[in-house]
Amino acid sequence: MITAARTTTWILQKLSSRESTFDGWYTPLQDEMAADQLLRYFHRLRTVIEKEGMPQPIIATVEFLEPVNGIVATAEVALGEDQFGLWVHGVLDKGPQRRSAEVAAARGATHHRLRSVRLPDPPAHHQGQLLNDRSIDYLGRRYLDYLDVRIVGPACETFGKRSQRDEG
Numbered sequence: 001m002i003t004a005a006r007t008t009t010w011i012l013q014k015l016s017s018r019e020s021t022f023d024g025w026y027t028p029l030q031d032e033m034a035a036d037q038l039l040r041y042f043h044r045l046r047t048v049i050e051k052e053g054m055p056q057p058i059i060a061t062v063e064f065l066e067p068v069n070g071i072v073a074t075a076e077v078a079l080g081e082d083q084f085g086l087w088v089h090g091v092l093d094k095g096p097q098r099r100s101a102e103v104a105a106a107r108g109a110t111h112h113r114l115r116s117v118r119l120p121d122p123p124a125h126h127q128g129q130l131l132n133d134r135s136i137d138y139l140g141r142r143y144l145d146y147l148d149v150r151i152v153g154p155a156c157e158t159f160g161k162r163s164q165r166d167e168g
Helices: 002-017 022-035 037-052 100-108 136-167
Strands: 058-066 070-082 085-092 111-118
Touching: 002 022, 002 037, 002 136, 022 037, 022 136, 037 136, 111 136
Parallel strands: none
Antiparallel strands: 058 070, 058 111, 070 085
């Protein structure tokens, strides 16, 4: 999602060679994107992923599941990669009060799922608004929504119909 979304803006920039008004339309949007924490974050993240791999550590909540009882325990974990492969480090929630039955249930859980996956140093603001949810899922939706509403949709309205007319 991250690298594909960035490709969208590169493809749009190719319009500058076909549309004489493109630069005047796109330059203010570039300035807006450069000033926004969320958009800068995804721009940098794409560069890191392409050149170095996933940033580390990735933080997530793991839910341990059983078919009958549902969620039997949760844990906050960090995931990363080193020369030996992937590593995961974390502890079950509930601190020192956790019951041995919950630990045993987590060990015996037949399934697990990650939720609230967070990458390092997520942005705090987008378009002047505080981002209360810093999960990659939420931030990614905000990023894609922005591209759709502020960039792709307006580009189609501004240049799409004219280009189709010129070609037809």
